[in-house]
Amino acid sequence: MTADWRPVADLQQLQQRAQLLATIRRFFAERNVLEVETPLLCRATGTDPNLDFFTSQFHNPPHKKDLFLQTSPEFAMKRLLAAGSGSIYQICKAFRNSEVGRFHNPEFTLLEWYRVEFNLQQLMHEVAELLMTLLSGSMPQLSVTQVSYQQLFIECTGLDPLCFSRLAYHQFSKSQGHPEADSLCADNHALWLDFLFSHCVQNAMPRNSICLVHDYPAIQSSLARLHTDDTRLSERFEVFINGVELGNGFFELSDAEEQNARFEREIAYRQKHGLAAVEKDQLFLDALQTGLPDCSGIAIGLDRLLMIASDCDSIEHVLAFPFANA
Structure with missing residues (x-):
């Protein structure tokens, strides 16, 4: 049976998306943040072992080679920052392989922005301000909550991340009905944190609140700076509404040598676990070597945001043509 040719999202959803994009552009124009475009098809991609990617082949000799659909425009945008662009934002498509479901579509719309000379607290404030602006009509009682990762994790699990x-992690996960966690995570601390956070912490977050969770463990932050006063922590935060993750923000790492070392560790992990091979983005590393200004940045999934704004229970309801109908 063939898929229905008609769009899944109705006209009201399409209009709401257009209004959301217009409001975002107005928000950043008022703050003199420059809208940019960067390539989505590139010769390098990220090394994060948690992300699968799409590959394509360019067939024109002598340039024949594999290319990648970007999981994020981050590296190219940081090259612009290093070249002196000032604060920038981008609304674009991003692509992640093997992700489809209630909150995932292999092709999705991303808002990513970087604020030069912003610390993480300033960026969190701007994120909350933008979300309050976008959701004021559909969620008038929305509030803002800030909490550290460690505090929230202990409150929800009794475990220190x-x-x-x-x-201890296995005993807790088993008590919560997840005995499979031990075989999935084994001795990998970062995997345990991801598993317990997604299964036991997110659902316990406050309702009708923009929840900003900050100071993530350093082992979970490939692209963020470490705290100067506690290197177990990174300058990273995530934003959630009703337990749904919307965005991931960093006070950006600018040390090229440290970034290269992190890439090497992730590539070694990929090789050890039989994951798809990747190469480091040397142009990105060259940009860092030249000098990235102090900045904080975040990427927010706009399809998920539309889900929340329209009170839908699946991402496919806000997409004209989701994966099954593309």
């Missing part, structure tokens, strides 16, 4: 005990 900075002190790894496989036995």
Whole structure:
């Protein structure tokens, strides 16, 4: 049976998307943040072992080679920052392989922006301001909550995310009906944190609140700076509404040598676990070597944001042509 040719999202959803994009552009124009475009088809991609990517082949000799659909425009945008662009934002498509479901579509719309000379607290304030602007009509009682990752994790699980005990993590996950966690995560602390956070912490977050979770463990932050006063923590935050993750923000790492070392560790992890091989983005590293200004940045999934704004229970309802109908 063939898929229905008609769009899944109705006209009201399409109009709401257009209004959302217009409001975002107005928000940044009022703050003199420059809208930019960068390539989505590139010769390098990220090394993050948690992200799968799409590849394509360019067939024109002598330039024949594999290319990648970007999981994020981050590296190219940071090259613009290093070249002196000032604060910038981009609304674009991003692509992640093997992700489809209630909150995932392989092709999705991303808002990514970088604020030069902003610390993480300033960026969190701007994120909350933007979301309050976008959701004021559909969620008039929306509030803002800030909480550290460690505090929230302990409140929800009784476990300290900075002190790894496989036995304690396994006993807790088993008590919550997730005995499979031990075989999935084994001795990988970062995997345990991801599993427990997504299964046991997100659902316990406050309702009708923009929840800004900050100071993530350093082992979960490939592109963020470490805290100068506690290197177990990174200058990273995530934003959630009703337990749904919307965005991931960093006070951006600008040390090219440290970034290269992190890439090397992620590539080694990929090789050890039989994941698809990738190469480091040397142009990005060259840009860091030249000098990235102090800045904070975040990427927000706009399809998920539309889900929340329209009170839909699946991402496909806000997409004209989701994966099954593309």
